[in-house]
Amino acid sequence: MVLTRDASYRKGGRPEFPRAALRAKYGEYPLFIDAMLRRPQMYNREVELCNQQEKEGKAILIRPSRPIPVGRYEKDPDRLKQAYQMGMADAEEKLPQIRNMLTRV
Numbered sequence: 778m779v780l781t782r783d784a785s786y787r788k789g790g791r792p793e794f795p796r797a798a799l800r801a802k803y804g805e806y807p808l809f810i811d812a813m814l815r816r817p818q819m820y821n822r823e824v825e826l827c828n829q830q831e832k833e834g835k836a837i838l839i840r841p842s843r844p845i846p847v848g849r850y851e852k853d854p855d856r857l858k859q860a861y862q863m864g865m866a867d868a869e870e871k872l873p874q875i876r877n878m879l880t881r882v
Contacts, residue, residue: 778827780840787824788817837874842867 792814799810812819830836847853847860 778830778836778838780824780827780838781845782824783841783844784828786844788820790817792816834878837871837878839868839871842870 793816794813796810796814799813803809803813827836827838831838841860841863843863845860845863847856851857851860
């Protein structure tokens, strides 16, 4: 599994968008609003599931070894290159585990 955040990252307890704003824009889609409001908890549960799968030897997690140095809308080519290089190094570090898992299957 490939994750885009380091192992310490968890979403905060509050939704990213206020309920009133979601209702105003997406009022005719109540299930979408509910999903957006539960998004932080769902994300954190999914990460815990990934961690559990890794502990049980059922998955290999490839994720940043430390917080990535870019934001959601990053445009600085040097910072993007730094994040890319970190990702490549983190993935290469997992290659022996991946090969080992593939030979067990």
